[in-house]
Amino acid sequence: MTDIYMVLKRIKHVLEPIGFKSLKIGLEKGADKAINCPLCRIVVEEEIDRGALSDLVVQIVVGFDKKNDVEALYREFFDTTTLIKRSLFALPYKIELLNVITDEDRLNTIKAGIIRVKIKDLGEN
Numbered sequence: 001m002t003d004i005y006m007v008l009k010r011i012k013h014v015l016e017p018i019g020f021k022s023l024k025i026g027l028e029k030g031a032d033k034a035i036n037c038p039l040c041r042i043v044v045e046e047e048i049d050r051g052a053l054s055d056l057v058v059q060i061v062v063g064f065d066k067k068n069d070v071e072a073l074y075r076e077f078f079d080t081t082t083l084i085k086r087s088l089f090a091l092p093y094k095i096e097l098l099n100v101i102t103d104e105d106r107l108n109t110i111k112a113g114i115i116r117v118k119i120k121d122l123g124e125n
Contacts, residue, residue: 002054002122004047007093011042011058014087018080027061037065037110038080045116056119057098060084063110073111077102081115094120 008025015023022036027043039062046057062080064073081100088095098116 002056004044004056007056007119007122008042008044008058010091011060011088014090015040015042015060015084018083018087031063031107031110033109037063038076039063039110040084052123054122056122058117058119060088060115060117061104061107061112062115063107063112066109066111074102077111077113081113084115088115088117091119093122096120 005025012023012025018040020038020040022039023042024040025042027041031039031041041059041061041063043059043061044056045059048055048057062077062084064076066073085097096118098118101114101116104112104114
């Protein structure tokens with residue numbers, strides 16, 4: 001059985017050098033009230049068991065302060081997603097980039113987007 005939390009901790013570890021003011025596993029209630037932007041949350045969307053192996057679909061939710069203008073937000077978002085993708089491919093797992101969502105509505109007071117990835121063929125850790 002794969003230790004999913006250990007996988008999430010490894011993701012968090014490779015994202016730390018990006019310099020988010022707030023970086024956590026899970027999306028807590030009230031995260032959008034935080035003033036610590038940019039923020040990043042690592043959220044498990046789905047675990048897919050396939051016998052001895054499993055896949056994990058993870059959302060990397062990135063939020064920015066809405067005080068910036070929209071064009072600056074988009075530039076900051078895409079610059080940050082590029083750094084995140086590079087960091088994720090440094091993990092010792094098979095990574096499949098599923099998609100990038102530029103406008104995530106879960107956080108009311110923060111402009112957020114999502115990078116969705118599948119971590120494939122997780123076995124015993």
